[in-house]
Amino acid sequence: MSDELRAAYETFLKTEARPVAPQGEWTTEQILAHVSLVTAATITTVSSVASGAVTTYDNRLAQDPWTLDRVSALAGERLRDRIRAQGEALCLLAEQLSEVELATAVPTLLLSNGECLVDAPVTVRDLLAGLATTELPGHANQL
Template sequence: MDTTALRSAYSKFFEEAEEPGLGEAADGGWNADQVLAHVLSVDAATAAVALGVVSGARPVFDNRICLDSWNLDRIIAEHDGRSRLIARVRGQAALLCDIADQLTEEAAAVVVPAFLMSGDELLLDQPVSLAGLVNGLAGNHVPVHTRQLACLR
């Protein structure tokens, strides 16, 4: 797979995440640390699905744990400050891109069941190709959270 777009999306995301002055969401939504923890969780889940496909398993992508406040708090608590959390998210994003770079066309075309939520809204409940899942991060997921961080200024 070509991860140029995904790497570019992450570059913009990390530029925004490293800017000073990120406050609380005016609408009561996630703060910067929660956004970072969510992106880390989604990236790890996506990497796990990709590795599962390569191993011959038939994994399922379900992002509900990536939205769970207990899980986000756990991830945040494991890191001593935002800079360490950003470094961990950066490492996980690089790992995901490295895994995706190595996917064959056949592996990228494997269809996996996907269940995607955003808050209480169901976004997707149908099979999607592994490439579609990864490319969705570049085309939608990471840019949405980049804008979310920008709104915290």
Template sequence: MDTTALRSAYDRLLDAAATPDLGDAADGGWNADQILAHLLSVDASIAAVALGVVAGSRPTFDNRISLDTWNLDRVIAEHSGRADLMEHVRSQATVLCDIADQLSEEAASVLVPSLLLSNDALVLDKPVPLAGLIDGLSEDHVPAHTRQLLALRVAGSSAGAAERTDASHHRNISFRRT
């Protein structure tokens, strides 16, 4: 797989996360640290799925743990601050991309039973090719969270407030179903 787009998406996300004036979401959505913790959880899960496929097992992908506030708080507590969270996101994104870069076409096409929730609603409950899970990160998931981070800017405009509402809790996030 080619992960050029995914690597670029993470660069943009981490640039947005480095913005010093990020506040809390006005609509009760996630703050910057929760977004980063969520990404760490999702990326680890998808990397584990990819490694499982390569190992010959038939793993599943279920994003519920990456939405759980207790789990997000636990991930945040394991880091010494936003800079540490950001570095872990960068490192883990690199690991995920390195794994994806080495996937054969056969492995990338393995169907992975997937369960995705967003904003407490079922988004997907069916098998998705492994490549679809990974490509969905670059095509939708990471850019949506980048917009969500940018919408947290304290000095944001009214357009930022509208983006905050649209991006919170994964309303716009899906995975490619090729």
């Protein structure tokens, strides 16, 4: 699991940014801020499961334009470095999870472009796999 996730972060971070965002799409900085927020939320969820705490996964904050701009402004030119560090932390955490922890279902709310994609329990394994196979590659394509 962590090898695929690590490879997805490496590919994402190596992707060159487009010069200008197409009309109505996120800027490069907003995409990077989104990935940083999604990664932070995933770290929180994985850490909570590993500690035995009750948790949920909700990506709405990672879609809020004001929050995206705020994270981008606060991190500045170090936003890719932040994502690199967060990705490594998440991979290290994922490597330590037991099969029981990976199979833990977490109440999940996933939105994309204002549409609800998931409103149901999702296992930690599937959250991590979705990040590696869908979320990071999708945003690499946006860059």
